[in-house]
Amino acid sequence: MPKSSIYLFYGLESYLIEQKIEQIIHQRLPFEEREMNLITYDLQVTPIEEVIQEAETLPFLSEHKVVIAKNAYFLTGQKANTKVEHEIESLERFLENPVDYSTLILTVFSEKLDERKKITKILKQAATVESFATLKGKELADWIHKIAQTEGIEISSDAAQFLIYTVGEELQILNQEIKKMALYVGKGGKIDQKVVKELTARTLEQNVFSLVEQVANLEIDQAIRMLYDLLKNKEEPIKIVALLAKQFRLMLFAKELSQKGYSNQQIGNHIGVHPYAVQLALQQGRGFSEQELKGIIKKLAEMDFEMKTGKKDKVLALELFLLSLTRMKSK
Template structure:
C-alpha cells in the first residue's frame, strides 16, 4: 500500500479538507506550496492529465501534491461530464507510483462502487478513508475535541444546544466554537448561557422562542418576536412552514411519549436530533393533543389563504396569534 496515494470519500467535506490540509502541512513547506499543490476537477479534466502532472517533477522542491476533486469515476453515480477517463493510466500508476508526488482523490459521496476494478485496486494500493456524516454522539465528541484544541471546555448540554441551533455543518460549528473560546478565554467553560448569547441566530431559533411565548400565553411577546422577524425581512410563508413543522414535532413527541417512548427513542423514531425532542417535550406540556391538532389545521388554512391570495401574509399570522389568545382555545 502506497503512503503517497489517497482516496477520500464521504459527505463531510470539512473533515476531508482538514485531512488534506494536514497532509499538505506535513509534506510541503509553506513557501513552496503555490507551485507544488495542484488541484483538478475531474468533471473537467481527464484522469490521464492528472497522472501526467503527478509524474512531472516538482518545481524547485522535493515534493508536490496533486488533488483530484469530484472523482465520481470511483462510484456508480452518473454525472454530467463531456470527457472520458483513461482508467488504465491510473491502474498503471498504482503499480508504479513516483516517490516525489502525493496523489489525492476526493469523492463527495458516501459510497464507492465496490464492483469496479479500479476501486478494488485503490483499496489494494492506496489509502482509502471514509468521511461519512457523524452520528449525534460522534458529533458531540467532535465538538468536545475542537473545544479542547482551543483550550476550553464545553458542557455536553451546551454542545447539544449548539448543534440544535446551528445544525450539523462542521465548518459553522467549528467557527462558533472558536468564537466562544475567544469569549470565555483560555481554560474557560462554554455553557448553555454562552451558547444562547453568542451562537448565530437563525429563524428557526426565533420560531422556538415564539412558540415558547405562545405556550406561556405571552402573546404580546410573541407579537414582538413576529415583528422583529418581519424587520429582518423573513418571509411570513416560511414562518408558517416552520411553525407547522415545530407544532407537528410537538404533537408527534407528545403522542409517542404517551405510548411510553423515551426522548432518545422518539428522536430515533422521528429522525430528529435528541435536543430538538427535549425542547418539543417541554413545549408539549402546555398543550393537549386536541389543541395541537387544531393549531396544525389552522396553520394549514393560513398557508392556503396566503398562497391563494385570500389573505395578506402579515394579517393572516396576526390573526393566528389572536386565535391562540382566544380563551376558548385554552380552556
C-alpha cells in the same frame, strides 16, 4: 512511492476530507514551495492520464510535490456529470511503478466505492484508503467537544446539542461557531446554552420556536414584540404561519409517540428531526393537551388559506392567533 504517499479519500463529509488533505500538505510541503508544487485537478474536466503525467513530472526547485485529483467518480457506481473519458490504465501503471517525489491524493464525494472495479481493488492494495462518513449523534457531539478542547475551552453537553439544533450538522459552520464562542468565553472558559443562544445566528425557524416558547410560558408581550421584529425584518407572514404549524405538529407527534413509550431518539428518527428538537418540543407541549394542539393546527391551516386567498389581513391574523393562544393558556 511508498503506500503512504498515495491516498484515496471518499465519503460525504467533505470538511473532514479537506482537513486531512491540509494535514498531509503541511507534512509534505513547506509553505514557500506550495505555489509551484501543490497542484489540484478536477477529474470532471481533466482526464486521469494528465494527473498522472503531472505526478510523474519532477517537482520545481523542491524535493517533493503534492498532486490532488478531486471528483474521482470513476471509482464509484455514480454517473459523473462529465464527458471526460479517463484512461484508467495510466493510473494502474502508476500504482504499479510509483515515483518517490510525489504524493498523489484522489478524492470523491461518495458514500461508497464500487468494489467490483479492478482499479478500486488495486488502489486498496497500493494506497492508503480512508472513508469519511457524515458525523451523527454521539460522534458529532464528541467531535464538538474535541474542537472545543483544541480551543482551550469546555462546552457542556446541553450546549453542544443546542448548537447542533441551532446551526445544523455542517462541520465547517460548527467549527466557526465554536471558534467565535471560544473568543467570547476566553481560554479556560466554558460554553453553556446561554452563550450559544446569545452568539449564534438564529434562523427564522428558531425565532418561531422562541415565539411558541414565549406563548407557552405566558410571556405574551415578548411574543408580540418578537412577531413585530420578524415582520420588521421583512419575514413573510405566510412563511411564519407554515413554521408555526410545523412546530405545533412536532409538539403533537412528540407528545403522542412519547406516551407510547418512544425515546427522543426514536421519535426523532421517526419524524426526521434531531432528538434535541424532540426534547424541546416535549417541553413546550406540556402546557397543551393533544386536543388543544389539534385545534391549533386546524386553526393555522384555516389561517393559511385565508391569508393566501386574501380573506384576512396577514399581520392582523397573526396577532389574533397569538392572542387566542394567550386566552387558551391563561385558562
